[in-house]
Every structure is written in C-alpha cells, then in structure tokens.
Amino acid sequence: MLTIDLKDSVTLVVGGSRGIGGAITQALAAAGATVTFTHTGAAQRQDQVAALVTAIRKEGGRVEAVALDACDAQRTASVVDALARESGRIDLLVHNVGQNAARPAEQVTDEDWTRFLDINLTSAFNSVRAVLPHMVKARYGRIILIGSSAVYSGGGGAIDYAAGKAGLTGMMMYLCREYARKGILTNIIHPCVIETNLLRERYRDGAARQKLVAQIPVGRLGKPEDIAGLVAYLASPWGDYICGQSVLLDGGRTFFQ
Template identity: 35%
Template sequence: MNFPSADLSGKTALVTGGSKGIGFGMACALAHAGADIVIVSRNLAEGEKAAQEIRNMGRKAMAISCDVTIPAAVNAMVEKALATFGKIDILLNNAGMNIRKPVVEVTEEDWDKVLDTNLKGIFLVAQRVGKEMIKQQSGKVINVASILGVIGLPWLASYAASKGGIVQLTKVLALEWAQYNINVNCIAPAYIRTPMTEGWLSDQVRLQSILSNTPLGRLGTVEDLAGPVVFLASDWSNYITGHTLLVDGGWTAR
C-alpha cells in the first residue's frame, strides 16, 4: 500500500492576505511543510516583512503588492509570481475584510467594499491562477471562508453574504476544474485569536458568548489551521474536492 505525503517541497504557494493574521499563519504552515511562498498584500512593507520571516524558515519567498479587487492588478501579480517561481501549485485565497454594522446602517459603499474584497477578490484570483493550473493540469485551491458562510449572526450581513458566496463558488470551481486534476476546497474557521482580533475579543461579554457557543470551550488559534491547510494543499487530500472544512471547535455541530 502506497500512502501519500504531506511534504510540499518543490511546491509554490501563493497566499493572498498573507502578511498578517491567519493568512500569515497558514503561509508559515505551508512553508514549514516545505513550500516556497508568494505573499500577496495591499501593504508591500507588511508583505516584505512576512516574506522575510518565511525566508528565515529556510524557504524561498517573495512579496507582491496587489489590490485583489482589480483584474489588471491581479493579472500583474500572478505574472510576477510566475516570473520568479515559474508555476503556482497551491493557491491559498485568503484576502478579506469586514464592516460590522446593523443591516439598517449598512451603506451601499459598505456592502460593495466587503463583497468586492471578500468575494469578487476571491473569484478574480482563483480565475487567474486557475488558468495557469489548467495549463499545468494540476493544482490545489484553498479558499478561506468562515462559519458565517453556513450560519448567521447579527451585524454581519455583508460579511456573511460574502462568505456564503465563497462556499458556493468553491463547489462550482471544484466541478469545473476536476477534469484538470485541480482540487478546490474551502476552510471555514470560527473565531481565531490573532493580534488583529485581540482588541475585539477583549470585550468579556462578547468573549463569553463565543465560548458558550463553542463545545470545545476555547477560541481557535492560528496553529489550529495549520493541519487543515497543509492537508488540503498536500497529496493527502487528492480525492477531496468541493468540500468546506469547518474549523470551529464544534460550533456548527449545534
């Protein structure tokens, strides 16, 4: 019996929103498994800092500044990545943002900003990288959604709509690209403790509400996402496509 490997040596992973938070954490997990990394961020200085940390791990890494909501910028970003690494084996489609407001206060500008970044950006990057993977006849696409893609919570209308869209987009891409040996899956985390979320989670009432809805009784950590992302990027997941992996401490089992 021949078992697959989780070794990503020789692979190139492109990570959008990879300069900080869970994006950076998952980029480090892929690098730890052997992949070289392209960090994509709107802020080039933050991207360069993240890329240097990846290089300190002994992997090759580069940073590219890109607004994923602009098709021309996405195309230029992918061309730069290809010029350096020659191929993209893994796409971790993670760039996202949130505007938290009651529905009646959400402006059209708010709605467009969240949907453009979280859903249109995911689509544009997947579309462009997918064209390269089709040429290669192989690839792993991992879209990052949220438990808000399958459940609802107040004050998160645009965010939930965008994440639900990612879950459905993942299924369509998986069906269209299966014939090219491309696996397309989705990771949907619950609340993950990062430097970016520390301030918001410092509210004890909010924190206790989250913990009371989490059967495992704790917040998630970036390390909790390492196994899922490496699994979906590696040969271990070769027979899995169109799936959304909920990394939520049991929240949605309720």
C-alpha cells in the first residue's frame, strides 16, 4: 500500500489559511506533519483561521497559525527563525501566497506593479531566503512554490501577476541548480481553475462556469485537494528524486482545451 508519511516533518505553509493553501495545510497535517501556517491576520478571516486549526486538531493533527504579511522580509525571517529554534529544523516550505487583479496592462500603475510583484514574487524570496540557512545546516529541505498556469498561457488577465509567477519558475530553477546538492529539493506547481473563492467570484454566473468547464479535458474544475495531494507527495520520500520540475495541474486545460 502506498502511504504518505510526513511524521516528524516540520512544515511551514506561507499563505495556508484558506483555498488551496488551506487544503495544503490540512493534507500535510493529516499525513502527520507538524504544520505552521501563516495568514494575513485580517480581522474578517479570524473565524476561518480558528475553524481550520480546530478541525485539524480534532483529527489529532499538529498545527499552529501565525499572522504574517509575507511581503515583510524582517517579520518573515523572525517567524522562520522562531520556528527553527522551537523545532530544531524546518523540513518543508510551501509558499502559496498569491493575489491577482485582472485589468488591462495600460491601467497598471507603478504602485500596482510594485505591490503585485511584492505579493507574487518577493514574498517567496523572503520565505526562501529565511528557510535556506536552516535547511543548509540540516543538509535537508523541500521547497514547493505555488505558481500559476498564467506562466504558460498568459491567462489570469494581469501582466503583473503573470510576470511575478513566471519569476517563481526562475527562482525554482536556480534553487535546484544551487541547492539540490545540499539536500534541498525545489519544485513548483502551477494550478489552473481550482475551485476557490477567488475563482467562484470570477465565474459567478452558471453560463460562464459551464463554458469554463467545457474547456477542461478532464471535465471538471480542479479542487484545492488536487494541489494538496501533489504537495504531500512531493514532500514525502516518494518525491526524493523529483527536483527542478514545473507541474501544471490544470486538468489539461492549458494545452488541450
């Protein structure tokens, strides 16, 4: 029987409170990992964060929630260092933070450009730079970045989002080349049309939704759990020979619609 056992894995999910990140947090905890997940600390989401923690602990999982603006490099470093100090190491980083606002490129202001690159690219650099010293010291680490199919298709409707997510692929390639020999394996998953609030808001009416589903060869929208399952696999010993890979998780939509 193929099982995914992450017992003893000290894991940090940056942006792990809801949607895809929430499913990743849940799956890793269910596989036995000790998970710390971050959220923005937004007042309107406190109940959701508390509910996720309660649900995981009810199943016997080990989880902590930490408020973090992932664009704040100093605070990211202090969250990571505190976790490494308490746990002795950090085995796995999943960086899931991302934000998109569809509008024509001519309408993107300088402030927008900086802000969306901060959220979609620099936040990942902050997380990666903070965990690397701990992983290098342990000569072990797994890093999984969450990108977007926009990198291949130009979809998503925003130049700053597509550019930021494409930057993550370059970051992943660099990390593989420079750090795989130190025991740190990095991969990126590019989701597409995964049913989260973000997607539900974009495709509200039934007709638009049906049109979307018709473009997906697998015949359905993706579920956050589709991404979470692959994250758990890559983080487990089954993923020990997988490095430098971009996995498009889109039900075939990007190339075969």
